Amino acid sequence: MINTYGRLASPGVCHSLSDAGNPVTATCPDDYETQPGIPTFILLYISKYLNNTPMKKTYYGGALACIAILLLVSANLRNDNRYGFENGTPDIQSINGLAFGPDGVLFIGDSKSATIFAIDTKDKQSVTTAPELELKNIDQKIASLLGTEAKNISIQDLAVNPLSKKIYCAVQTNGGTPVLLSIAGDQIQPVNLKNIAFSSVSIGNAPAEDAKDQRGRSLRVWAISDLAFADGSVMVSGLSNQEFSSTFRKIPFPFTDKQEESSLEIYHAAHGKYETYAPIKTFTTAVLNGKTYLVASYTCTPLVLFPLDELKPGKHVKGRTVAEFGAGNTPIDMISFRKGNESFLVMANSSRPVMRVRYSSIETFEGTLQEPVAESYGTAGVDFVTLPVVNVLQMDVLDSSKILVLQRKVNGDLDLYSAASDRWF
Amino acid sequence: MVLTKITGKQRIMFHFRWSLILSFSLIACVDPAHTTDTISIEWRERRATGLIIPTTLMGKMATDSIRTLLHVHLASGANEPPVFGEYLIASDSVVFRPLIPFTPGLEYDVRFDAGSLGKVKIPAAADAPAVVAVLPSSDTVPENLLKVYIQFSKPMREGVAISHISLTDNAGDTVPDVFLDLQTELWNDDQTMLTLWLDPGRIKRGLQPNRNMGAPLLHGNAYRLTIAGMEAMDGGTMRRPFIKQYWVAGRDSLSPTPGRWTIAAPEANTLQPLGISFHETLDYALVMEAISIRDAAGKPRSGTLIIDPGETGMQFTPDVAWGQGVYTIALQPRLEDAAGNNLDRPFDAVAASGGSKTGKNFDVRFKVE
Numbered sequence: 001m002i003n004t005y006g007r008l009a010s011p012g013v014c015h016s017l018s019d020a021g022n023p024v025t026a027t028c029p030d031d032y033e034t035q036p037g038i039p040t041f042i043l044l045y046i047s048k049y050l051n052n053t054p055m056k057k058t059y060y061g062g063a064l065a066c067i068a069i070l071l072l073v074s075a076n077l078r079n080d081n082r083y084g085f086e087n088g089t090p091d092i093q094s095i096n097g098l099a100f101g102p103d104g105v106l107f108i109g110d111s112k113s114a115t116i117f118a119i120d121t122k123d124k125q126s127v128t129t130a131p132e133l134e135l136k137n138i139d140q141k142i143a144s145l146l147g148t149e150a151k152n153i154s155i156q157d158l159a160v161n162p163l164s165k166k167i168y169c170a171v172q173t174n175g176g177t178p179v180l181l182s183i184a185g186d187q188i189q190p191v192n193l194k195n196i197a198f199s200s201v202s203i204g205n206a207p208a209e210d211a212k213d214q215r216g217r218s219l220r221v222w223a224i225s226d227l228a229f230a231d232g233s234v235m236v237s238g239l240s241n242q243e244f245s246s247t248f249r250k251i252p253f254p255f256t257d258k259q260e261e262s263s264l265e266i267y268h269a270a271h272g273k274y275e276t277y278a279p280i281k282t283f284t285t286a287v288l289n290g291k292t293y294l295v296a297s298y299t300c301t302p303l304v305l306f307p308l309d310e311l312k313p314g315k316h317v318k319g320r321t322v323a324e325f326g327a328g329n330t331p332i333d334m335i336s337f338r339k340g341n342e343s344f345l346v347m348a349n350s351s352r353p354v355m356r357v358r359y360s361s362i363e364t365f366e367g368t369l370q371e372p373v374a375e376s377y378g379t380a381g382v383d384f385v386t387l388p389v390v391n392v393l394q395m396d397v398l399d400s401s402k403i404l405v406l407q408r409k410v411n412g413d414l415d416l417y418s419a420a421s422d423r424w425f
Numbered sequence: 426m427v428l429t430k431i432t433g434k435q436r437i438m439f440h441f442r443w444s445l446i447l448s449f450s451l452i453a454c455v456d457p458a459h460t461t462d463t464i465s466i467e468w469r470e471r472r473a474t475g476l477i478i479p480t481t482l483m484g485k486m487a488t489d490s491i492r493t494l495l496h497v498h499l500a501s502g503a504n505e506p507p508v509f510g511e512y513l514i515a516s517d518s519v520v521f522r523p524l525i526p527f528t529p530g531l532e533y534d535v536r537f538d539a540g541s542l543g544k545v546k547i548p549a550a551a552d553a554p555a556v557v558a559v560l561p562s563s564d565t566v567p568e569n570l571l572k573v574y575i576q577f578s579k580p581m582r583e584g585v586a587i588s589h590i591s592l593t594d595n596a597g598d599t600v601p602d603v604f605l606d607l608q609t610e611l612w613n614d615d616q617t618m619l620t621l622w623l624d625p626g627r628i629k630r631g632l633q634p635n636r637n638m639g640a641p642l643l644h645g646n647a648y649r650l651t652i653a654g655m656e657a658m659d660g661g662t663m664r665r666p667f668i669k670q671y672w673v674a675g676r677d678s679l680s681p682t683p684g685r686w687t688i689a690a691p692e693a694n695t696l697q698p699l700g701i702s703f704h705e706t707l708d709y710a711l712v713m714e715a716i717s718i719r720d721a722a723g724k725p726r727s728g729t730l731i732i733d734p735g736e737t738g739m740q741f742t743p744d745v746a747w748g749q750g751v752y753t754i755a756l757q758p759r760l761e762d763a764a765g766n767n768l769d770r771p772f773d774a775v776a777a778s779g780g781s782k783t784g785k786n787f788d789v790r791f792k793v794e
Binding site for chain 2 (some may be wrong): 095102112146148151154156172176177190204223350
């Protein structure tokens with residue numbers, strides 16, 4: 001494979017053949033996509049043919065060159081628009097959730113415009129391990145770089161690019177301006193969101209009519225609670241300011257007009273009844289017994305499994321409640337981590353320490369919790385271990401042996417660091 | 426006539442002289458910053474979006490040198506890093522646009538080649554923000570009140586609202602954990618309206634938060650909702666707290682019943698408003714969004730909707746006079762009262778397995794004669 005330009009305006013500039021027939025490669029400008037293109041041997045053959053034949057065969061040479069160009073065109077057309085990206089500046093009004101997809105594609109959940117953006121970070125250099133990280137007072141560091149104070153910013157989400165292991169950080173400022181930063185080692189840099197390759201999809205319920213108050217202000221608000229990518233789809237959970245219910249969408253990527261909105265029903269052991277009117281706070285996906293599941297946690301902390309392949313448009317799906325982690329607590333973030341042959345679910349909480357659950361325990365847990373938890377703040381269902389780690393606000397898998405952790409320390413500092421998985425598992 | 430005595434040439438000279446005077450006046454008025462040696466602030470929509478730094482302050486420097494040597498820092502310490510942003514270099518000035526607007530009240534240091542060119546403090550706005558309305562605007566609310574909307578006079582800072590809003594009981598004690606603490610606050614587009622959920626887990630009977638902590642509001646008690654010290658995006662702070670007193674009535678576990686609403690139908694060929702009395706407080710935002718007036722063909726009528734005090738009714742004035750005929754008040758089932766009971770089901774109801782929507786039609790018809 002060789003690299004070719006994503007655009008066709010001047011394909012020969014980036015890759016041409018030297019007089020000797022050897023391919024030479026020029027540096028591609030940043031705003032061009034690097035794509036697989038025409039196999040080198042075809043170009044070599046054309047070059048050799050043209051160099052070694054008499055003039056009368058120029059027509060054949062010309063025809064072959066045309067074929068080569070056509071091949072180049074078709075290859076680029078096919079590859080360039082693989083994800084349906086357009087070049088431009090996305091109108092991102094807030095960044096409330098981040099998740100990485102394939103090839104360095106970053107999904108940005110924007111509550112304000114009720115839109116999911118997919119942007120091409122072009123950050124696709126693969127590495128196997130990430131350097132250890134310790135950034136103390138990360139909020140103060142970011143605030144200084146933005147020219148403000150820590151009290152004026154909040155870190156909305158963190159996502160690690162699974163290819164480059166670079167950290168992407170969404171920051172919301174009090175003034176409402178969203179900021180996307182990248183963190184590599186101790187270097188914090190803004191991520192350019194102007195003139196980039198991107199696509200987007202709307203996720204808000206379009207109101208029947210334009211709902212505005214007498215002063216012309218929009219009344220509908222939609223907040224994204226979590227965002228993830230799995231099995232070729234972006235999944236997003238959210239809460240509207242108008243209906244207290246769980247909104248969950250599964251959107252195939254590359255984006256099309258097709259969205260799968262399912263109504264999810266959970267058996268609320270605390271309530272003793274099935275109910276739909278509870279928003280998902282955080283979720284992840286996991287493969288259990290060979291099948292992919294949505295692992296969701298609700299505001300009153302039941303842990304519920306939904307088979308991903310059953311989430312279809314308009315379908316009402318009953319979840320299987322496998323654990324109650326106790327009331328008075330709100331789950332904040334979840335990750336799945338694999339160590340050796342064993343996979344774990346790790347959950348950060350508002351009022352309890354980080355919890356660790358073996359997926360094998362979930363796999364063997366039959367049925368669903370049906371009885372209300374008798375004891376106040378009691379727990380039920382699958383076994384879990386509480387780790388001696390509290391006040392964790394964000395987590396992500398940094399590499400196969402490290403977890404990225406954003407934690408409010410006892411002294412009030414907000415630190416971003418890599419935790420060795422050996423200590424957690 | 427005086428003008429008829431002026432020749433064509435004189436007229437040209439007359440216009441030429443005045444054009445010159447006007448041009449010089451305009452140049453002088455454009456922006457004094459460009460003609461002085463002081464750093465000035467660039468404002469856009471009341472936000473400090475840039476600093477205009479005259480190049481005279483830097484001496485004769487190549488563009489590349491300016492890019493390397495010119496940096497804007499927070500003035501709070503010598504070790505503050507350069508602020509993220511872009512430098513737009515023109516012949517007479519460099520405009521620095523930070524990634525996010527400058528923070529009102531903070532001071533910034535413009536440094537060039539390690540020396541300071543000057544410090545600029547971003548002034549906070551003179552007019553303080555204020556609460557314009559709290560909804561429900563009624564004095565009495567049901568025990569299971571679900572939502573409160575707070576409207577402000579100007580765009581507010583987000584992310585810290587819940588720490589500025591409190592609910593106190595008769596004894597003056599703060600009711601703990603009454604509002605749902607969402608990571609993303611529910612602000613509208615221009616950040617002038619905040620939606621607060623009273624913790625539904627405490628309202629919904631039988632859920633653990635309800636069992637452990639009880640309902641947030643208790644029947645027969647009075648509560649004070651206090652909003653104090655909130656900051657606007659332009660840096661101004663509320664001058665005085667806003668207090669809204671609520672009396673708490675019994676639990677409302679019933680869906681609104683449009684069939685019992687009182688309709689004051691307008692007369693034909695007039696712009697009289699259509700009056701609807703709900704006989705209870707409905708959710709402000711959903712009244713605006715889930716009710717539409719349609720003609721016999723099902724086409725929505727455009728007009729102005731004004732909600733009555735206490736959100737107990739509405740007045741709809743059409744843009745075009747009513748014609749004779751039957752009209753429909755089209756209602757989306759998600760229309761709710763103040764306790765979250767929608768037309769389809771009460772908030773406390775447990776959804777029937779297999780779906781929650783009943784598919785019922787709740788539309789109400791009225792006749793214009």
